[in-house]
Amino acid sequence: MNREFYSKLIFELSRPGRRGYSLPSNGLGTAVNLPDNLSRDTALDLPQVDEPTVVRHYNNMSTNNFGVDTGFYPLGSCTMKYNPKINEEMASHRGFKSMHPATPAVASQGSLMLYYTLQWMLSEIGGMAEFTLNPFAGAHGELTGLMVIRAYHNSRGDVKRTKVIVPDSAHGTNPASAAVAGLEIVEVKSRPDGTVDVDDLRPLLDDTVAAVMMTNPNTLGIFEKNIPEIASLVHDAGALLYYDGANLNPMLGVARPGDMGFDVMHINLHKTFSTPHGGGGPGSGPVGVRAGLEQFLPNPRVVRRPDGSFDLVSSPDALGRVSATLGNFAVAARALSYILSLGQEGTMMAGTLATLNANYIKESLKDVYKLPIEGVCKHEFVFDGLADKSTGVTTLNVAKRLLDHGYHAPTIYFPLLFHESLMIEPTETESLDTIDEFIAVMRDIAREASETPDVVKTAPHNTPIGHPDDTEAALHPVTTFDQLSTTKD
Amino acid sequence: MSQIYYAPTHEYIVVDGNVGTIGITDYAQHALGNVVYVDMPEVDDEVEAGQDFGAIESVKAASDLISPVTGTVIEVNDALADNPRLVNQDPMANWIIKVEIADPTELDNLLDEEAYKAICK
Amino acid sequence: MLRRIGVKSLDELYSDVPESLKLKKPYNLPSSQSEKEIRDFFDALGSQNRQLKCFAGAGHYDHYAPAVVGSLISRSEFLTAYTPYQPEISQGTLQYIFEYQTIMSRLTGLEVSNASMYDGATATAEAMLMAVAHARRRNRVLVSATVNPAVREVVDTYARYHGVVVDTIEAVDGVTSREDLDAKLAAGDVAGVIVAAPNYYGIVEDYSGWADACHAAKALFIMNSVAIDLASIKTPGEWGADIAAGDAQSLGMPLSFGGPYLGYLCATKALMRKMPGRIVGATTDDRGNRVFVLTLQAREQHIRREKATSNICSNQGLMALYATIYTSVMGTKGLEEVNGLGFSAAHYLAEALTETGKMRLKYPDKPFLNEMAMTADFDLDVFFAKAMENGILPGVRIDKNTILIAATDMLTRDDLDSYVMLVKTM
Structure with a gap:
């Protein structure tokens, strides 16, 4: 890592008169001649840098980052699979890259067919009637799905349904999405084994409930066995059942949300279908619905005409529009490439292998880390910190010590059901060698916690930077270079 | 003579005549940790018993500030805008707002010191 | 791995999933494709798109990226x-x-x-x-x-x-x-x-x-x-x-x-x-x-x-x-130049199209940067079909007679002139 020599900001590398671009001439001039009162007045200060400076700056910066291509990334609930390179090439395929989103259907049949093909494959995998690829991310998919549900109830004149029931172990985005969709949140408690308590749920279900949001397996990696009973209770109450697809991976090849009784679902293409996370996006959160709800999906929809051609349609019943275009199209292209490479065989095995890896790690570590819920998990599981709490070494300390060993940390302090949650999700793309090495390191850290606890408590030691002062950052926020320069003076 | 009441949501109100001085309790500042921001209403804003009038943020948590009484804001502690950490140093001295209490009978719904201490255990 | 977990088979990892919910048959998906086959598939799909010279904008613009x-x-x-x-x-x-x-x-x-x-x-x-x-x-x-x-x-x-x-x-x-x-x-x-x-x-x-x-x-x-x-x-x-x-x-x-x-x-x-x-x-x-x-x-x-x-x-x-x-490489000068190229191209085009007598600015005398709404005297359905046959995406249609036309640094003088020629034939 070259942090020592290359930690400047691009603005600090700027020198007057340097440039790194070349543009063609159209022979008509390069001046903007707008009236003065409509023109930019304050000088725009962008970096003045040459190409080699830009390249070195960002290349070196990238080495201070850890990605799936760097090492094992067992971040629970995030499904950090390896991202095959062929998908990247397909995402920027020249046949698709320059297509303007307003290109008429007659000239964009290839793009529309790509979109439709993935839509169709996701429907097959989810057990749904139709998918939209318009939502940009998982949370956006949740919001869209809840809007589908509200549009459905509203279409029936059933306007008093304003509540969403969410388990207390749910992803934080579930209640937030419900709030943005104008719905009120009601929490349902988990049983000691981490699953939804049907007896607690039953009395909550009345004619003011629009939907119940669940993820299955839940955030503890436990399969909700009672899902058929829950589905029929929800449907009897006139509400719909929403599937948060963040945990779909272990169900690949095993069971489909549609068959479990879910009415609406989203899939995170950047989790289950291996599109890269890009340091926090772009993702994609396609939303699927069961038969009878298609007309409520957001505009525009991609459909196949009887003559085999593809077209865009808008429906007056639709919930409206959630994006200016058809969503993150190039992300969809990556996911399609991924599904094609796995094919039927690979897709059928993916979930089981992810579950195998997770259980293997869990069983290999549960003597030194506290496992609050025994039994077979699915793609992920949660430890409640170290088994030996006497040393004062916390989950945060363990996470930071893992960074020293070249691993990304698991998800920590989520779910909120335990004080020292440490959530591990290995995915199916890791080899047994990698997993065994990770287990060995986790055991080393547990031993270190007893023998030399201070080493763990003061971790990380080998990372490009030390422990940042979060309080100072929040107390006196400095969010641009200009504020930084002002603070210094 | 002033009197102090507590809300189960960890706000206190010191009542002097029809003026209530509202802040968060020592227990609350402790639970939040380093306070980095206090979102406060403006003078003349109406507050309602049981409704939020602002929010308080630490590095790791954010919490709504719930008004123990209905009334009108007559003073805001501007010192907290520049130095929110004063709340950690002394939450009683560093109150958040003062309100003119509209309905003193609402105070009967609040807790006294003993009852509040009991819920903090 | 199974031994350490304490199960006898992979199926046992899913013994908590009711049989009634389990997939009865594999997904109806094509079988696994090699990289070469995936490339071929994308090539075939891509060839069904028409690569057009872009005069469309409406919020999204075709610019050159270094x-x-x-x-x-x-x-x-x-x-x-x-x-x-x-x-x-x-x-x-x-x-x-x-x-x-x-x-x-x-x-x-x-x-x-x-x-x-x-x-x-x-x-x-x-x-x-x-x-x-x-x-x-x-x-x-x-x-x-x-x-x-x-x-x-x-x-x-x-x-x-x-x-x-x-x-x-x-x-x-x-x-x-x-x-x-x-x-x-x-x-x-x-x-x-x-x-x-x-x-x-x-x-x-x-x-x-x-x-x-x-x-x-x-x-x-x-x-x-x-x-x-x-x-x-x-x-x-x-x-x-x-x-x-x-x-x-x-x-x-x-x-x-x-x-x-x-x-x-x-x-x-x-x-x-x-x-x-x-x-x-x-x-x-x-x-x-x-x-x-x-x-x-x-x-x-x-x-x-x-x-x-x-x-x-x-x-x-x-x-x-x-x-x-992009902004670091281009700098202020680069962005201004991109805008300037769009400005000069759009104004040249607006004037030339107006001169054909077949199109006119919907809102004349209003200042614009690189995009303008133009009203056509001819059938825009026919125009779009003809333009696309000639490799041009002529803009974004906003109503029966009106089209939004955008110009960027990607267009040459020849591109602009071909557009004008096309309108002349209408």
Whole structure:
């Protein structure tokens, strides 16, 4: 890592008169001649840098980052699979890259067919009637799905349904999405084994409930066995059942949300279908619905005409529009490439292998880390910190010590059901060698916690930077270079 | 003579005549940790018993500030805008707002010191 | 592995899944394809698209991106990282977001930027939610009739479900009516006002005094702009706007039939803590280094979740890096030149098309940058078919007789002349 020599900001590398671009001439001039009162007045200060400076700056910066291509990334609930390179090439395929989103259907049949093909494959995998690829991310998919549900109830004149029931172990985005969709949140408690308590749920279900949001397996990696009973209770109450697809991976090849009784679902293409996370996006959160709800999906929809051609349609019943275009199209292209490479065989095995890896790690570590819920998990599981709490070494300390060993940390302090949650999700793309090495390191850290606890408590030691002062950052926020320069003076 | 009441949501109100001085309790500042921001209403804003009038943020948590009484804001502690950490140093001295209490009978719904201490255990 | 887990078969890992729910037959999917076959498939699909010379805009523009941009954003340390939750091993992501925030702040003339939004339409919808949350008890928002209708539709969707009332400020001759603004503000219940610069018709409107009018009515003034245009036109900050929200695809991003693009959201410092999404801040580490962290996280919905006014988590991180590298390589001069090329090409084209006698500016004498609405005397269905046969995407049709035409640095003089020739044949 070259942090020592290359930690400047691009603005600090700027020198007057340097440039790194070349543009063609159209022979008509390069001046903007707008009236003065409509023109930019304050000088725009962008970096003045040459190409080699830009390249070195960002290349070196990238080495201070850890990605799936760097090492094992067992971040629970995030499904950090390896991202095959062929998908990247397909995402920027020249046949698709320059297509303007307003290109008429007659000239964009290839793009529309790509979109439709993935839509169709996701429907097959989810057990749904139709998918939209318009939502940009998982949370956006949740919001869209809840809007589908509200549009459905509203279409029936059933306007008093304003509540969403969410388990207390749910992803934080579930209640937030419900709030943005104008719905009120009601929490349902988990049983000691981490699953939804049907007896607690039953009395909550009345004619003011629009939907119940669940993820299955839940955030503890436990399969909700009672899902058929829950589905029929929800449907009897006139509400719909929403599937948060963040945990779909272990169900690949095993069971489909549609068959479990879910009415609406989203899939995170950047989790289950291996599109890269890009340091926090772009993702994609396609939303699927069961038969009878298609007309409520957001505009525009991609459909196949009887003559085999593809077209865009808008429906007056639709919930409206959630994006200016058809969503993150190039992300969809990556996911399609991924599904094609796995094919039927690979897709059928993916979930089981992810579950195998997770259980293997869990069983290999549960003597030194506290496992609050025994039994077979699915793609992920949660430890409640170290088994030996006497040393004062916390989950945060363990996470930071893992960074020293070249691993990304698991998800920590989520779910909120335990004080020292440490959530591990290995995915199916890791080899047994990698997993065994990770287990060995986790055991080393547990031993270190007893023998030399201070080493763990003061971790990380080998990372490009030390422990940042979060309080100072929040107390006196400095969010641009200009504020930084002002603070210094 | 002033009197102090507590809300189960960890706000206190010191009542002097029809003026209530509202802040968060020592227990609350402790639970939040380093306070980095206090979102406060403006003078003349109406507050309602049981409704939020602002929010308080630490590095790791954010919490709504719930008004123990209905009334009108007559003073805001501007010192907290520049130095929110004063709340950690002394939450009683560093109150958040003062309100003119509209309905003193609402105070009967609040807790006294003993009852509040009991819920903090 | 099974032995250590204590099960006899892979099936046993799913013994908790009721048999009735299990898949009875494999997915109806094609069998596994080799890389070569995947390439062939994409080649075949791609060949069903027509590659056209792009005169279409309406919010998304065909600009040239220097090769260095694509090369750097595909660095896998950037590409395959998750959200920077562990700052010690995420300085790459955190630093470029800090640079991005600085660049967007300078472009828009507002002090604070978040780490990015999905697209310009959702960014504008979130700006609306921000205004309503800020106003506490008022929930009416005014949107100019000259705002891009796709943006408007997304704003309307968010508003409908969140319980916000959206009203239109009428337009006269392609320009938002100040009179109508004043009349609607007078009701005293407006939380925010949304206008566009340039507007949907490409017109650069004069918003002198608008911010004051909004602020006098305690409403926030929100401006939706095409990011690259802000290098040349008066900025949201200069107009006195409180929030700038829009799409930054114009910073050289491939059109890719709709995305990924980049939404941006900037605001005054007073509104910083009301902004949705992630924000990166500078601080120091225990070794004394200047470092970057996600900050103001407490605002994020996972803590005040049931009162959330935004649910955004993942954003468009990598596209923020794209914008940062593009603007760094191009610099101020480069952006001005891109805008200048678009300006000269669009004005040349508008004049030449008017001279044909078959098309005219829908709103003549209104200032525009690189896009204009033109009314045709001929059948636009026929024109589109003919243009596409000749390898031209002639614009975006906005009604029976009107087409929005955009020009960028990607068009040569010959391209412009072929367009004119085509119109002459109509």
